[in-house]
Amino acid sequence: MAEPVTPTEPAAGGPQRLQKVLSAAGVASRRVIEDYLVQGRIEVNGKVVTELGTRVDPAIDQVSVDGVAVQLDTAKRYYVLNKPTGVVSSMKDEQGRPDLRRFTDELDDRVYNVGRLDAETSGLLLLTNDGELAHVLAHPSFGVEKTYIAKVRGRVTPQTLQRLKQGVELDDGPIRADRAKLLQAQGDARHSIVELTLHSGRNRIVRRMLKEVGHPVVELVRRQFGPLHLGTLRSGQLRELTKAERGALLTIARQAEAARGTAGAKED
Template identity: 75%
Template sequence: MPRACGSQKVLAAAGVASRRVAEDMIVAGRVRVNGAVVDQLGSRIFPETDLVDVDGVAVQLDATKRYVMLNKPTGVVSSMRDDRGRPDLRGFTDAWPERLFNVGRLDAETSGLLVLTNDGELAHVLAHPSFGVTKVYIAKVSGRVSPQTIGRLTRGVELEDGPIAADRARLLDTSQDTSLVELTLHSGRNRIVRRMMAEVGHPVDELVRRRFGPLHLGSLPAGEARELTTVERGALLTLSRRAPGETTPPGADQETP
């Protein structure tokens, strides 16, 4: 049977603030439990079942859930076990005892931000395009990209599996031989950035994913992984809880295709 704990104790254990500061948050009406404001000291929380947020930001109470950011290097496939013997993600998860899996995929020659977790419900929200979670890519492409080409990317291009438009596109730099283009997309279609850029006549030479939803790769070196901070976890869980009317589908705790 789930055990109830004092609300300030739960917040302190979750790393939100010290117990004294948590008491001030509660009295100020900044804490909600299951959507209702809790402003009385001594109120009880069931950490295993209750949903808690502070200032509208979700608080992780389930300590069994793990959230990791990896800067995936090129040459590594986005799988926990590759049946062709290629380098996979297993070498980046040894530091954590949980069985982690990747949220979505980056192709082998694309580097950048990949989320590893054991939270199937969150993984479903992050990976499914219907929730509109955006990803930001920086592509080094062949040739000089024009403003007209940037406009075409945002208006949409026709691919063999249907039309696609970037949520945002921006030219960062250009020379005679190469250009740097930033693309923001919520599509999860296979190799979508490479196919879009090829369609407009600028094949991708190098590609890195810098952002995934509220997460930013920052200065994390290629091939390194770290746990998400309390703030980052809160941002992800807030996003997950705002997903309308969704439940975890069968198999959501498996690798995302």
């Protein structure tokens, strides 16, 4: 990881004043950012900086304000899509099925989905042109937490929820839910509504877990992906992440990278 750049004259396309970079990233005005610097609220590559003349290279350096990561590259875009059922999680489906292009063709930026939802599952899908972030979030070792709401056949009991949390054995190995609860206010005599949170990225994992405990899924929606929530976004709608959402997503991604780097150093 690069060390903070010392206050020198910037080369073309290289280091720039921190105030200018953070202002362009939408953090605050340059005057306010100067106050942040003096107050010790800004870190560059993990180190607090207080020099008003600090310069950073947006292409190399990592900056955070109050512990929240800031994306310095203003060309990076992040969107949340409420994917409808019947749409495959691909930018071009070779079988001619409805794909994600119907939602992204009008965007100025070319974006890609982070992870997948099967065609029968609706809900939150992250789209971005930030390849580095997408790689971290999609990597199995990262294990971003995801929350699903499932309508299942049969009446789910507390014992079944406990079994899901303790773990079940599937063809590709054991799996357990981080959290599982029954949404008592919903459902009918023949069905139950279950909220399931887990960090596995294995294919169709929620459907397979619930089938294993005797409750096949009728409908499934992903409501949360890491710090991102579906909220009131309607099916088929797309919106850009807020500044706070971008910061939260980048922060946990950088923390995961740092943790993997530390683990790798210990193994060496």
